[in-house]
Amino acid sequence: MSSKTSFIGAVEIGTSKVTVLIGEYTGREIVIIGCGECSSRGVIKGSVVDYRAATECTHSALEIAERDANERIDYVYLAQTGGHLEGFYNEATLNVKAADNMIEPSDIRTVCDLAKAKELPLGRMVVHNIRRPFRVDGRLVPTSPENLVGQKLEVGYWTVHGQEQRLADNIHVIRGFNLEVRELVLSGLASGHMVTSMEERQNGVLAIDIGAGTTDFVLYRNGAPHTTGVVAVGGSHFTNDISIGLRLTEGQAEKLKLRFGRAVVQSRDKNEKVWLDGNFSIGDRQFSRHAIESVTAARAFELLEVVKKKLGHAYSPETCAGGVVLTGGGAKLPALAECASHVFGTSARLGEAPSWVNENLRDPGYHTALGILYYGVSVQSDRSATTRRKSGFLHNVTRLFAST
Amino acid sequence: MSNDTHILPETRSWKDIPQQVRPRAMSGEGRRRMAMGSMRAAIGAAVIAGVCWGAWEVAAVLRDSPDSMPEAAKSDRVRSLVLVTDGVLDKTWLAKTLSIAPDATLMGLDLNQLRQKVLSDPQVSSAAIVRNFPDALTVRISERSPVARLMAQAEGSAPSMLLVSRDGVAFSGTGFDPAMVETLPWVDGIKVTRVGKGLAPIEGMRAVSDLLASAKLEAENLYRTWRVISLARLSTDGEIEVHTRDGMKITFGTKEDYLRQIARLDLLVDASGDPTRPLREVNLALGAQVPVAYGKASPILGPQPASALNASSARPQISSPVISSPHIDIHREL
Numbered sequence: 001m002s003s004k005t006s007f008i009g010a011v012e013i014g015t016s017k018v019t020v021l022i023g024e025y026t027g028r029e030i031v032i033i034g035c036g037e038c039s040s041r042g043v044i045k046g047s048v049v050d051y052r053a054a055t056e057c058t059h060s061a062l063e064i065a066e067r068d069a070n071e072r073i074d075y076v077y078l079a080q081t082g083g084h085l086e087g088f089y090n091e092a093t094l095n096v097k098a099a100d101n102m103i104e105p106s107d108i109r110t111v112c113d114l115a116k117a118k119e120l121p122l123g124r125m126v127v128h129n130i131r132r133p134f135r136v137d138g139r140l141v142p143t144s145p146e147n148l149v150g151q152k153l154e155v156g157y158w159t160v161h162g163q164e165q166r167l168a169d170n171i172h173v174i175r176g177f178n179l180e181v182r183e184l185v186l187s188g189l190a191s192g193h194m195v196t197s198m199e200e201r202q203n204g205v206l207a208i209d210i211g212a213g214t215t216d217f218v219l220y221r222n223g224a225p226h227t228t229g230v231v232a233v234g235g236s237h238f239t240n241d242i243s244i245g246l247r248l249t250e251g252q253a254e255k256l257k258l259r260f261g262r263a264v265v266q267s268r269d270k271n272e273k274v275w276l277d278g279n280f281s282i283g284d285r286q287f288s289r290h291a292i293e294s295v296t297a298a299r300a301f302e303l304l305e306v307v308k309k310k311l312g313h314a315y316s317p318e319t320c321a322g323g324v325v326l327t328g329g330g331a332k333l334p335a336l337a338e339c340a341s342h343v344f345g346t347s348a349r350l351g352e353a354p355s356w357v358n359e360n361l362r363d364p365g366y367h368t369a370l371g372i373l374y375y376g377v378s379v380q381s382d383r384s385a386t387t388r389r390k391s392g393f394l395h396n397v398t399r400l401f402a403s404t
Numbered sequence: 405m406s407n408d409t410h411i412l413p414e415t416r417s418w419k420d421i422p423q424q425v426r427p428r429a430m431s432g433e434g435r436r437r438m439a440m441g442s443m444r445a446a447i448g449a450a451v452i453a454g455v456c457w458g459a460w461e462v463a464a465v466l467r468d469s470p471d472s473m474p475e476a477a478k479s480d481r482v483r484s485l486v487l488v489t490d491g492v493l494d495k496t497w498l499a500k501t502l503s504i505a506p507d508a509t510l511m512g513l514d515l516n517q518l519r520q521k522v523l524s525d526p527q528v529s530s531a532a533i534v535r536n537f538p539d540a541l542t543v544r545i546s547e548r549s550p551v552a553r554l555m556a557q558a559e560g561s562a563p564s565m566l567l568v569s570r571d572g573v574a575f576s577g578t579g580f581d582p583a584m585v586e587t588l589p590w591v592d593g594i595k596v597t598r599v600g601k602g603l604a605p606i607e608g609m610r611a612v613s614d615l616l617a618s619a620k621l622e623a624e625n626l627y628r629t630w631r632v633i634s635l636a637r638l639s640t641d642g643e644i645e646v647h648t649r650d651g652m653k654i655t656f657g658t659k660e661d662y663l664r665q666i667a668r669l670d671l672l673v674d675a676s677g678d679p680t681r682p683l684r685e686v687n688l689a690l691g692a693q694v695p696v697a698y699g700k701a702s703p704i705l706g707p708q709p710a711s712a713l714n715a716s717s718a719r720p721q722i723s724s725p726v727i728s729s730p731h732i733d734i735h736r737e738l
Contacts (some may be wrong), residue, residue, distance in 0.1 A: 051429070059431045074439075120417060126417045159415075168421045175425045178437035184418050 006070070006380060007033075009057070009076035009179070012187065015043050015168060015213030015236060016329065018058050019369040020065035021361075022073055023377070031379050032358060034069025036061040045213040045232045046082035046187075054214065055176050062177050075180040077376040078170060079368050080127055081214045082186040084163040090118045093133075101149045102251040103136065108146060108153070112275040113138035115157045125167055127184050128160040130225045139324030142223060142270045144372035160186055178325040183379060188216030188228050190371025193255030195351025196220060204353055205322030206315065206344065207370060208307060210330030214235045217307050220322070231306050236384055238299050245295045246287055252276055256292055263339035265293045265301035300336055315344070323347035331366040480510050483539040491547025492579035493527065498543060499729065501525060510535050518543075524576035526602050548573055551613045552633060554591045556603070570613040572605035587628070589616070593636025593645070608638045611658045615644055618662040623670050643689045650682065657689030668694055 008030070010021045022034035038061040042053030066072060079257060092114035116129050134141040136150035171181045192207030209216040215231040238261060243253035244321035260274050273286040286300055308315060324340045324347070332351055340348035351368060353362045361370060410616070427435055487498045502518055515533045522531040522545060530546045551568035554574065557563035567577035568591055577585065597604040612633055619627040629652075634645040638658065646654040656665050665688040672694065676683050685697035 017635065055429075055431055120415055125420065126415050148542050164416075164420070164421065167418050171418075171421055171423055172429065173432075175423050176430045178430065178441065181423060276460040292581075294684060387546055 006069050007073045008373060008376040008380060009062075009065070009073040010079075010369045010376060011062070011076045011174060012042055012079040012369045012372065013046075013048070013054065013058055013173065014040055014079075014081075014211055014368075015042055015046060015234065017365070017368060018061040020061045020076075021366075021369045021373050022065050022069040023373045024071070025377055025380055026067075027246075027381075030373065032361065032373070033071065034067075035361065036063065036068060037066030039066065040212075043182040043213070045234070046080075046211070046230075047084065047166045048173060051169065051173070055173050058173050061175050062179070073179065075182040076174060077185055077372045077379075078174055079179050079187045079190055079372050080162065080184045081211065081216055081230055082162065082165070082166055083214065083230055084166050085127065085160055085186070085230045086162070087160045087228050088118070089132075089156055089227075091115055091154060096151055096153055101151055103148050103150065103153055103300050107144055108134075108144065111153050111155050112157075115155050116159070118159065119215040120161055123164050124161045126159060126161050127162050127167070128158075128186055128189070130158040130160070130189075130228070130229075132156045132158065132224055132226065133222050133226055134362075140222065148179065158164045158227060164392060171392045183375070185372050185375050186218075186228060187211070187214075187368045188230065190224060190369075190372070190375055191216070191327045191367040192218040192220070192225070192324045192325075193374060194353055194367045194371040195205060195325050196322065198223065200322030200325070203321040204318055204319045206311070206324045208304075208324060208326050208331070208340070209328040210234060210303070210333075211335075211368075212325065212327045212330070215303060215328070215330070219311060219320070221319060227311060229307070230309055231303065231310065232307065232342045233303050235328075235333075236305065238296050238330070238333070241295045241299050241301065242292060246291065248276075256287065257333075261287055261296035262293045262334045263297055263336040264299045264342075265290065266335070267293055269382050279315065284296070294335065297335075297339065300333060301343065308343055317344065319348040320346055321345070321374045323349065325349055325351040327364045327367045328353035329363075331364050346369075381389070410685075419590065480538045482508055482510050482513070482541050484541070486536070486540055486542040488542065488544040489547055491549070492581075493545065493547060494579060497525075497578055502543075504541075510537065510539060513541065519701075525578075527578060529569075529571075531637075532605065537545075540633075544639065548575060550577060550585070550588060550593045551609070551616055553577075553585065553588045554594070554596070554606075555732070556596055561594070564601070568609060570605060570609060572607060572609035573604065574603045589630045589646075590632045591630050593634040593638075606635075608635050611638065612644060615646075615662050616658055619666055622640050622663060623666050626670060626673065641689075652683050653685045655685075655687040655689050660689075660691065664690075672696060679705075 005027070006025050008023045008025055010023070012019045018038045018040050020034075021032055023030040024033045028232055039056045040054070041057050042048060042050030042055075048054045051324070074239040092111050094107055094111040094114065096107055098104060098107075112131070120126065132155070134145045135154040136145050136148050137152050138154075167184065171184075174181050188209050189205065191209040196205050196207055202223040204219075204221045206217060206219045209353065211234045212234055213232070213234045215234055217229050217231070218225050219227045239254045239257050242248065242257055242261070243250050246253065246256070248256070256276065258275075267290045268287060270288060270290045272289045274289045274292070275284055275286055277284040322335075324344050326340060326348065327350070330336075337348040337350055351364060351367060353367060357370060412482065427438070430438065450588065479698065482504055485495060485498055485504075487493070487495050487500070501521055503521075504513070504518075513535070515535070519531050519533050522528055522533070522543060527548055528545050529548050532544045534542050534544075535541050548569035548571070551570050552568045554566050554568055555563050556566050556574070564576075566574040567585065567588070568574050574596065590607070594606055594608075612635065616627070616633070619630070629648040629650060630645040630646050631649045637643045637645065642658045644656045644658065646656065648654065654669060656662065668688055669686060672683065672686060676696075676698070682699040683696060684699040685695075687695045
């Protein structure tokens with residue numbers, strides 16, 4: 001094994017399942033060597049409500065992944081979602097200090113610090129500070145403005161913050177396995193990065209990740225995340241609606257949703273019936289296909305409307321040339337892209353993982369975990385660039401003690 | 405505008421959340437991983453400590469190496485032997501034991517070999533030898549103190565008296581005051597095994613030593629009469645038998661506090677002051693119940709001459725057995 005090789009763990013503690021991916025990063029490429037999955041318990045709408053149950057299933061998934069990879073990981077990147085996550089935009093402007101108006105690194109640092117400095121309400125903590133592109137005298141600078149000439153330097157940050165206790169609960173679940181949480185990554189950002197291309201992000205694209213308990217969305221503009229958000233509605237609400245509307249158990253409703261649910265009503269015949277099980281067993285009964293489709297379509301429409309409403313003025317079809325990209329387990333609902341296209345007034349498609357992803361992991365349910373792994377790789381490559389000069393022996397000794 | 409002029413509000417990041425959790429909040433696998441991590445750290449620390457210690461040792465060896473000494477220091481002869489001891493051994497013994505050649509130089513001595521010579525005398529429990537430049541050799545020893553004595557005889561040789569220390573080591577006892585040695589009781593009921601040139605440590609001497617120390621401290625008048633300590637029933641019944649000069653047999657139990665037993669014995673001896681009914685046996689090993697056997701009263705057959713009466717009052721009419729020192733055969737360990 002090369003000394004540059006590192007093992008990156010990505011964990012998504014979702015409402016329906018816990019996914020763990022382990023990647024081997026060689027410094028040039030990442031190979032997914034382990035995958036662990038476990039049905040989630042003790043998690044509602046992305047938040048841990050039963051520590052013991054959530055710990056058990058998360059640790060099971062971690063154990064499976066480590067066994068699969070045949071390697072031991074020391075830290076992970078953790079996906080973060082939940083209705084408690086909110087975001088706001090804050091910007092700062094700075095008059096360039098130098099007499100010749102050339103922007104120096106200290107100017108950039110200062111304006112960034114000013115833009116990030118915003119007091120949060122009690123009990124709230126920053127999860128992400130997402131920088132939007134710089135502006136020098138009003139002109140957009142997609143990369144660093146260092147050494148450019150201008151009088152006024154502007155920058156804005158989209159700050160995502162969450163409730164301290166809920167963030168701590170997720171971290172402690174991982175720490176219970178004696179693993180360090182290296183970074184928290186917003187689920188929407190992770191999955192959005194996986195299903196959109198650089199070109200789409202540059203032109204503007206809206207990525208919507210419909211999970212079981214929550215729906216995360218991220219709007220990209222000018223190649224960077226512009227607005228993010230979480231709606232505490234997900235695929236389980238579709239199931240719940242069918243369960244209440246047709247008076248079924250949750251399991252039966254889930255079965256009907258997966259088999260007959262649609263985001264746009266297709267059935268014209270209101271008398272068309274479908275069987276619950278279709279195996280002539282005792283208790284098997286018939287339901288109107290139209291009714292099932294109506295329930296799921298109404299909920300899908302409502303969900304996408306809520307996302308649109310939350311985006312507010314940030315979204316307009318004109319600034320979102322890339323359209324809408326849907327991902328997550330809930331995005332597998334047939335005709336959801338059609339529904340999204342109708343709601344957002346632009347093209348919509350179901351997101352696909354990049355071609356290098358293994359066939360087994362191409363399901364939309366894995367996009368978040370893959371995105372976290374990808375994020376981990378980018379962080380790791382940044383770190384390795386800065387730590388390359390460190391002495392090998394001393395660094396290893398430090399790591400040995402740090403691992404305890 | 406500089407960075408220092410800004411007073412920015414403190415925004416708390418998720419990284420401010422302490423990641424430590426209590427072990428009880430961890431799963432079994434998590435605890436196992438933590439233990440493994442601690443073990444790895446401990447092994448790492450041990451390896452580093454080992455490397456440091458090894459480096460220090462190598463440095464010490466190089467520093468003390470004769471090669472690194474000045475030629476003048478190497479050629480200095482041993483002119484004085486210094487003995488520092490907590491016992492009775494003297495310089496004569498030291499010189500005889502070390503038997504250093506007159507022309508031996510200080511740096512030419514093998515200190516490990518000399519130390520082994522000193523330790524070959526079982527009277528010495530620990531020893532350290534250091535060179536004191538320019539010409540002195542200092543020997544620091546710790547000696548064993550005798551608590552009892554025994555008469556041992558090897559096959560085909562004359563019986564000889566040996567002293568026994570608290571840890572059961574038997575030694576010839578060089579330099580001890582004969583008057584002090586005379587006060588020590590004899591040890592009986594043991595089997596002594598020869599190991600190499602010496603004898604194997606005698607088992608049970610710690611218990612005997614505790615008993616003798618308690619008696620000597622709390623009831624010295626009684627201790628002075630003790631002649632023989634028998635360990636015959638120590639391993640089987642946990643009892644120590646003491647035979648006094650007057651022919652009395654006292655049985656002590658090792659399970660009960662010796663002080664209490666000695667106090668009972670003292671009380672009994674004081675209470676039975678009648679010379680016509682001397683105590684013959686006292687068993688203190690049964691707790692509060694102390695079986696006692698008295699000797700027969702000496703019959704008085706009529707008027708006796710004054711000299712005879714005086715003699716009888718001076719020594720009670722009990723058959724005072726002449727207890728010779730117990731004789732122990734030495735068995736060679738196979």
